Amino acid sequence: MDIQLTFPLDHDGFLRRECPHCVRQFKWHHGPANEEAETQPAPAAYHCPLCGKPAGMDSWWTQEQLEYAQGVTIPAATREVEQGLRDAFKGASSKHVRFDCKGGIDAPDVPTPLTEPDDMVIVTSPCHSYEPVKVPEDASRPYHCLVCGEAFTV
Numbered sequence: 366m367d368i369q370l371t372f373p374l375d376h377d378g379f380l381r382r383e384c385p386h387c388v389r390q391f392k393w394h395h396g397p398a399n400e401e402a403e404t405q406p407a408p409a410a411y412h413c414p415l416c417g418k419p420a421g422m423d424s425w426w427t428q429e430q431l432e433y434a435q436g437v438t439i440p441a442a443t444r445e446v447e448q449g450l451r452d453a454f455k456g457a458s459s460k461h462v463r464f465d466c467k468g469g470i471d472a473p474d475v476p477t478p479l480t481e482p483d484d485m486v487i488v489t490s491p492c493h494s495y496e497p498v499k500v501p502e503d504a505s506r507p508y509h510c511l512v513c514g515e516a517f518t519v
């Protein structure tokens with residue numbers, strides 16, 4: 366099963382993220398921000414700009430993104446199962462036994478796509494300035510570098 370999940374970026378190309386440790390939200394730039402970023406190896410973990418703790422690359426989904434992902438994958442999985450049942454019944458039917466598959470399984474509706482407001486402010490760490498992040502305007506300083514976790518203020 367191949368499901369395409371897309372999450373919206375804001376107009377500056379930032380993706381909303383949620384820290385698994387402090388459960389606060391920030392944004393990181395999606396894709397290389399510039400040429401220098403492109404030449405860097407992808408880090409095994411990123412650090413939360415707000416609390417500084419590291420987590421693996423797939424640990425930063427927001428609740429809204431997880432719910433949306435579920436909302437998209439469950440109907441797709443339901444359709445897949447339904448098609449599989451129909452195929453199975455078709456093969457099992459013979460002159461004497463006929464399997465019929467009437468109606469369909471009720472698949473939940475696919476949720477409306479997420480939207481991304483242009484909130485938060487861009488900050489860049491002095492040590493890894495090629496990985497800018499966006500933090501809530503009222504977030505307390507210091508911030509932490511996404512790449513190495515180093516504390517900094519702007």
Ligand SMILES: [Zn+2]
Binds near residue numbers: 384387389414415
């Ligand atoms: Zn955090």
Ligand SMILES: [Zn+2]
Binds near residue numbers: 490492493512514515
């Ligand atoms: Zn750094």
